[in-house]
Amino acid sequence: MRFVPIFCLRNGMICGDSLYGERGELVLARNTVLTADLILSIRKLNYNGIYVVDDISKDIPIVNTINDRVRAQTVNGLKDIFICNDKNLPVSQEKFTDMENHIETIVDEILKNKNMMVNMVDLKVFDDYTYYHSVNVAVLSIVLGTALGLDKTELCNLGFGALLHDIGKVFIDKDILNKRGPLTDDEFKQMKKHPSLGYDYLIKEFGGSLSSQLGILDHHEKFRGDGYPNDIKGEDISLFGRIISIADVYDALASDRPYRKALIPSEAIEYIMGATYTFFDPELVKVFITKIAPYPVGTCVKLSNGLIGIVTENFESYCLRPNVRVFQDGDFKVTPFEIRLADHKSLNITVIDFAEDFSNSDA
Numbered sequence: 001m002r003f004v005p006i007f008c009l010r011n012g013m014i015c016g017d018s019l020y021g022e023r024g025e026l027v028l029a030r031n032t033v034l035t036a037d038l039i040l041s042i043r044k045l046n047y048n049g050i051y052v053v054d055d056i057s058k059d060i061p062i063v064n065t066i067n068d069r070v071r072a073q074t075v076n077g078l079k080d081i082f083i084c085n086d087k088n089l090p091v092s093q094e095k096f097t098d099m100e101n102h103i104e105t106i107v108d109e110i111l112k113n114k115n116m117m118v119n120m121v122d123l124k125v126f127d128d129y130t131y132y133h134s135v136n137v138a139v140l141s142i143v144l145g146t147a148l149g150l151d152k153t154e155l156c157n158l159g160f161g162a163l164l165h166d167i168g169k170v171f172i173d174k175d176i177l178n179k180r181g182p183l184t185d186d187e188f189k190q191m192k193k194h195p196s197l198g199y200d201y202l203i204k205e206f207g208g209s210l211s212s213q214l215g216i217l218d219h220h221e222k223f224r225g226d227g228y229p230n231d232i233k234g235e236d237i238s239l240f241g242r243i244i245s246i247a248d249v250y251d252a253l254a255s256d257r258p259y260r261k262a263l264i265p266s267e268a269i270e271y272i273m274g275a276t277y278t279f280f281d282p283e284l285v286k287v288f289i290t291k292i293a294p295y296p297v298g299t300c301v302k303l304s305n306g307l308i309g310i311v312t313e314n315f316e317s318y319c320l321r322p323n324v325r326v327f328q329d330g331d332f333k334v335t336p337f338e339i340r341l342a343d344h345k346s347l348n349i350t351v352i353d354f355a356e357d358f359s360n361s362d363a
C-alpha cells in the first residue's frame with residue numbers, strides 16, 4: 001500500500017484500508033474503488049489522505065500505530081470532557097473512566113507491537129487539531145514509555161496524563177487561546193497558568209494517579225530550568241512531565257497551525273535534538289528519535305538527487321534514512337530500484353520532503 005494525499009486521489013484508485021468517520025463508524029471498506037463522489041466524502045471527513053493499493057505498492061505492508069476506531073472514540077470522549085467544562089457542566093466520573101479504558105486499549109495495541117516505530121502519517125489523518133493533538137501526545141508518550149521499559153500500569157498512567165495534559169486550557173480566556181499574534185506579557189502570564197489549573201482540576205474532579213497529575217503539572221518545565229509553572233530543573237521534573245514535553249513539542253511542530261505550516265519531519269527532529277539539554281532530557285530524546293518514523297512505510301518522498309519514490313522500510317537507528325523504492329523520472333513502467341539511504345554508499349542522498357504523488361501515472 002502507499003499513502004496518497006487527498007488532493008491526489010483519482011477515480012479508479014483502490015482504497016487499501018478501511019476508513020472510519022469521526023464517531024468511529026465505518027465509512028469506506030477496504031478494496032473499495034474510488035469514485036468522484038467517494039473522494040468528495042473522504043475530503044469532507046477531513047482526511048489528509050488515504051492508503052491505496054496498486055501494482056507498484058501491493059507488497060508494501062502498512063502497520064497502523066493505533067486502530068482508527070479507538071482513536072476516534074478517544075477523541076470524542078476527550079471532546080466531551082472539554083465541552084462540558086467549557087459550558088460549566090459537571091463531568092461525570094464515568095467519562096474519566098471511559099478515557100482510562102480507551103488509554104488502556106491504546107497501551108495494549110502499542111505493547112502488541114513493541115518494536116514498531118510510530119507511523120507519523122497515520123497520526124495525521126484528521127486535521128481537528130486540539131483533540132487529535134492530545135491523542136497524538138498520548139500515543140507518542142506511551143511509545144516512548146514502552147521503549148523505556150515502563151510497565152503497563154505506568155504506561156496507562158502516562159497515557160492518561162498525556163491525553164489530559166492541556167485540560168487546564170479550558171480555564172484560560174478564549175481570546176488569549178485563539179490569538180494569532182504574539183501574546184502580551186500579561187496574556188502569557190495567564191497562559192502559563194494552564195498546567196497548574198489542569199493539575200488542580202484533575203485532583204479535584206477525578207484524582208487519578210500522582211504520576212498522571214505531575215505529568216500535567218510539569219509538561220512545560222524545561223530540563224535546564226526557565227520553564228513554568230515552577231521553574232524546576234533536570235530530574236526534579238517528573239519523568240512523565242519530561243516525556244510529555246517531548247511528545248507535545250514534536251507533534252505541535254509536525255502539525256499545521258493557523259499561523260504556520262507544519263515543519264517537515266527532519267526539521268521537527270532537528271528542533272528536538274537542538275533543544276536537548278536546554279528543554280529536553282537528553283536520555284529521553286535519544287530513545288524518542290529511535291521510535292518515530294517521520295517518513296513512514298508507504299509514503300511518497302522526494303530525494304535530494306531529484307528522484308521520488310515510496311518508503312519501503314524504516315530503521316530505528318536512522319529514522320531519517322529509510323529504504324526507498326525509486327522510479328526513474330517518476331515513471332511507473334520502468335522497473336523500480338531501491339535506494340538504501342542508511343547504506344554508506346548513499347550517505348550523500350537525503351530525503352528532502354514528502355512528494356505529493358506520482359500524479360501523472362495511470363498505474
Ligand SMILES: [Fe+2]
Pocket residue numbers: 165166194219220
Ligand atoms: Fe500545554
